[in-house]
Amino acid sequence: xxxxxxxxxxxxxxxxxxxxxxxxxxxxxxxxxxxxxxxxxxxxxxxxxxxxxxxxxxxxxxxxxxxxxxxxxxxxxxxxxxxxxxxxxxxxxxxxxxxxxxxxxxxxxxxxxxxxxxxxxxxxxxxxxxxxxxxxxxxxxxxxxxxxxxxxxxxxxxxxxxxxxxxxxxxxxxxxxxxxxxxxxxxxxxxxxxxxxxxxxxxxxxxxxxxxxxxxxxxxxxxxxxxxxxxxxxxxxxxxxxxxxxxxxxxxxxxxxxxxxxxxxxxxxxxxxxxxxxxxxxxxxxxxxxxxxxxxxx
Amino acid sequence: xxxxxxxxxxxxxxxxxxxxxxxxxxxxxxxxxxxxxxxxxxxxxxxxxxxxxxxxxxxxxxxxxxxxxxxxxxxxxxxxxxxxxxxxxxxxxxxxxxxxxxxxxxxxxxxxxxxxxxxxxxxxxxxxxxxxxxxxxxxxxxxxxxxxxxxxxxxxxxxxxxxxxxxxxxxxxxxxxxxxxxxxxxxxxxxxxxxxxxxxxxxxxxxxxxxxxxxxxxxxxxxxxxxxxxxxxxxxxxxxxxxxxxxxxxxxxxxxxxxxxxxxxxxxxxxxxxxxxxxxxxxxxxxxxxxxxxxxxx
Numbered sequence: 001x002x003x004x005x006x007x008x009x010x011x012x013x014x015x016x017x018x019x020x021x022x023x024x025x026x027x028x029x030x031x032x033x034x035x036x037x038x039x040x041x042x043x044x045x046x047x048x049x050x051x052x053x054x055x056x057x058x059x060x061x062x063x064x065x066x067x068x069x070x071x072x073x074x075x076x077x078x079x080x081x082x083x084x085x086x087x088x089x090x091x092x093x094x095x096x097x098x099x100x101x102x103x104x105x106x107x108x109x110x111x112x113x114x115x116x117x118x119x120x121x122x123x124x125x126x127x128x129x130x131x132x133x134x135x136x137x138x139x140x141x142x143x144x145x146x147x148x149x150x151x152x153x154x155x156x157x158x159x160x161x162x163x164x165x166x167x168x169x170x171x172x173x174x175x176x177x178x179x180x181x182x183x184x185x186x187x188x189x190x191x192x193x194x195x196x197x198x199x200x201x202x203x204x205x206x207x208x209x210x211x212x213x214x215x216x217x218x219x220x221x222x223x224x225x226x227x228x229x230x231x232x233x234x235x236x237x238x239x240x241x242x243x244x245x246x247x248x249x250x251x252x253x254x255x256x257x258x259x260x261x262x263x264x265x266x267x268x269x270x271x272x273x274x275x276x277x278x279x280x281x282x283x284x285x286x287x288x289x290x291x292x293x294x295x296x297x298x
Numbered sequence: 299x300x301x302x303x304x305x306x307x308x309x310x311x312x313x314x315x316x317x318x319x320x321x322x323x324x325x326x327x328x329x330x331x332x333x334x335x336x337x338x339x340x341x342x343x344x345x346x347x348x349x350x351x352x353x354x355x356x357x358x359x360x361x362x363x364x365x366x367x368x369x370x371x372x373x374x375x376x377x378x379x380x381x382x383x384x385x386x387x388x389x390x391x392x393x394x395x396x397x398x399x400x401x402x403x404x405x406x407x408x409x410x411x412x413x414x415x416x417x418x419x420x421x422x423x424x425x426x427x428x429x430x431x432x433x434x435x436x437x438x439x440x441x442x443x444x445x446x447x448x449x450x451x452x453x454x455x456x457x458x459x460x461x462x463x464x465x466x467x468x469x470x471x472x473x474x475x476x477x478x479x480x481x482x483x484x485x486x487x488x489x490x491x492x493x494x495x496x497x498x499x500x501x502x503x504x505x506x507x508x509x510x511x512x513x514x515x516x517x518x519x520x521x522x523x524x525x526x527x528x529x530x531x532x533x534x535x536x537x538x539x540x541x542x543x544x545x546x547x548x549x550x551x552x553x554x555x556x557x558x559x560x561x562x563x564x565x566x567x568x569x570x571x572x573x574x575x576x577x578x579x580x581x582x583x584x585x586x587x588x589x590x591x592x593x594x595x596x
Binding site for chain 1: 345347378405408551554573575576
């Protein structure tokens, strides 16, 4: 697959009974209609740690079918290497185009363990693997040197770097360093929606976007404006996204507000998160509703 | 059960094939022989997130049998409330005396979610529940107020507070506050081995100990010295433990060095951790071996 453009990461609507398949299909259809470049299912926004192995395989297969010709990426993150390899095998069989490997650690991992994990996976797969760097969740900071070593392994084709970690200027300097030092076969992607446009203006090729999973049309416009370095349009679209990004900051992550937006857009029931995760407040739901209408996000 | 004294938390020896049952029984026997007050299986040191639900139930039942009259505590930590309730039910059936509820979060939890989780669990169980506060793993900081609310729920009987977080003096001030403010039915316990003796001297009643899971005899001596406020003995025993605590600091956690110690003591095979976790270096294994001999820890 081609690692460029907008890779939209939808939620997996679920409740205590299981995954809401009809709602999941509606969300996927919205991404297909918007013509995103790829769809990343069961990523962090897709709540993969809250799904069983069986559900992860079943609903990734469903996503491949629902996404038509659009390539599907699925996460293989798990505590154990054994489970990661098993998921890789099954997800490849179900037809996903690439695998996303985040670090899920209970006991924080060290550099040797992380390299060894990527090495083992790269030996076992036949589709591209994306390195997923999410330091706040994994409690692991990739060094430039480790990135270089991992990016020389077979099948590693893209990295997903946070666009504002530990802050936006350091993330920018790092992006510059990585663009120079990584093999040219590696497509550098960014996550971290509010700061992604800046990274895309500065050379990142693919936007692994959480809010793009619910507002794919607007996210595509923002991405295109960034690639075209159209400052006025970037400013205008960022302003429209701002209430949503503000909500992510307020809740210490996007999952809860994006789940609320999915319900407001009538793509899912109100009840679309796995306990212990709880919905955002009624007041914030109203705020989101107003922002969706005012900024014409539906 | 009585929440006091030494609660020893053994590793669950395992490899890519599964749990090493014979080794697990040897480790439990060592704790029984030392006469610890309780045994906490499948806690953080017991690598519960790396076990399947089925394994957690099976080996907790085995621990209940192997531990004779000594009460067994087992962790019910999981990403989903649904799994936590299922584990609670099954573990109670298998005969454990208390349940330990750590926060396992992918998306960091907020205060309402944490309270609601404890509330739900407390409604569903019939054995005591221990609140497990491990901020570095859970990325969640309990407030005093939240502690108070949770400790008024039925079945909550003990808390496991880190003895040096965010540093030892603040942890001490907090211990003092909690001793005054929590219901008298709550037994305050501490984890964080190198600083536990100070907390035990100052009023904590139970030591939830990682290194006590491998060196139960010495840990019991240290606990008794702390309860007796025998400074000289505390100093002497702490000195013996220091090389082990140093190793935990060096590896950013105790699991890998304790697993190495288990193999050095010939309780397990060399290969006793689940990938991606890797053993400590050969040099550090030699260091541990020397410290075990010199300090007469076997």
